[in-house]
Amino acid sequence: MMKVVSTEYSQILAARVARESGSELVDVRFSRFPDGEQYLRTGPVGDEVLIIGSVTDSNSLIQLLLLIDACEDARSTLLIPYMGYARQDKQFRPGEPLSARAIARALSRGVNDVMTINIHDRDSLRFFSVPARNLSIAAEIGDYLSGLSLNDPLILAPDDGAEYFAMEVALTNGWDTDHLEKTRLSAEEVRMEPAGITAEGRDVVIVDDIISTGGTLAMATGMLYEKGASCVYAACVHGVFASGAYGRLRASGIREVFASDTIEQGCSVFSAAREVVSSIRRC
Ligand code: R5P
Numbered sequence: 001m002m003k004v005v006s007t008e009y010s011q012i013l014a015a016r017v018a019r020e021s022g023s024e025l026v027d028v029r030f031s032r033f034p035d036g037e038q039y040l041r042t043g044p045v046g047d048e049v050l051i052i053g054s055v056t057d058s059n060s061l062i063q064l065l066l067l068i069d070a071c072e073d074a075r076s077t078l079l080i081p082y083m084g085y086a087r088q089d090k091q092f093r094p095g096e097p098l099s100a101r102a103i104a105r106a107l108s109r110g111v112n113d114v115m116t117i118n119i120h121d122r123d124s125l126r127f128f129s130v131p132a133r134n135l136s137i138a139a140e141i142g143d144y145l146s147g148l149s150l151n152d153p154l155i156l157a158p159d160d161g162a163e164y165f166a167m168e169v170a171l172t173n174g175w176d177t178d179h180l181e182k183t184r185l186s187a188e189e190v191r192m193e194p195a196g197i198t199a200e201g202r203d204v205v206i207v208d209d210i211i212s213t214g215g216t217l218a219m220a221t222g223m224l225y226e227k228g229a230s231c232v233y234a235a236c237v238h239g240v241f242a243s244g245a246y247g248r249l250r251a252s253g254i255r256e257v258f259a260s261d262t263i264e265q266g267c268s269v270f271s272a273a274r275e276v277v278s279s280i281r282r283c
Contacts, residue, residue: 002077003023004051005052007052009063013262017050021281028042047074050074051064054082055085059082065144068111075153080114080115104124104125105129108129115132115133137237138169139172139275144258150233151202154199156180157165162208165253178196194227199224202229203233211236211241218251226238232255237260238257
């Protein structure tokens with residue numbers, strides 16, 4: 001029977017996965033050496049273990065590498081709920097690293113297979129040197145939104161590239177989807193509005209895989225209200241909320257911001273656990 005073990009950065013999701021799958025959650029002690037280096041010690045992980053750890057910063061990456069090493073003797077599946085650095089997946093200028101590749105290579109060592117959740121670009125799965133698959137929790141977002149009694153909801157992607165994700169969110173409820181179109185009016189001025197569907201009188205939910213600085217969303221919100229939207233919400237899988245983004249979004253007039261537990265935040269209202277357990281059962 002597979003046990004579940006996690007870094008400090010994914011402990012809530014790990015507990016949910018363990019409960020949902022009826023697996024044992026392994027106790028892990030974390031501390032630091034006097035020089036600041038990280039230390040951890042796991043309880044018995046048995047023969048087969050699911051290791052869960054989001055990469056949100058350098059500390060979480062180091063902790064995950066240590067945890068993988070501590071589980072060396074077991075057959076292990078690695079779940080990376082949020083894979084930071086995945087957005088640098090191309091060499092835009094000479095001399096740059098493919099950061100997604102660097103992280104994937106480092107995390108492949110010592111595990112048998114890998115799962116990610118709504119990774120920035122599925123193509124990055126090729127950077128792992130073990131079998132890797134990506135799960136989408138768009139349907140979980142749709143389920144959550146359906147409990148909010150939204151008024152004639154319009155599910156809006158921040159750009160046309162993200163509209164497929166918006167469609168996945170909207171699918172079960174048959175909601176309308178669209179994407180925001182940007183028109184540059186001058187060097188300083190940009191107009192943003194839904195490309196084809198009017199927002200007037202509707203509740204609009206802007207959905208994205210990641211909210212990092214929330215810049216586009218904050219700017220779009222005011223313009224959606226100007227176009228007559230009743231209420232604007234934002235929902236994402238990975239709530240990074242860099243540089244005070246959550247506060248900036250709420251200050252821009254967004255009624256609520258929702259995220260999942262791939263990054264554990266106060267607004268993590270839906271969970272990746274069910275999709276993770278279904279995927280494990282399918283394999
Ligand atoms: C970009 O490709 C991603 O899908 C997100 O749209 C992006 O990371 C969001 O960044 P920010 O919140 O800084 O606008």
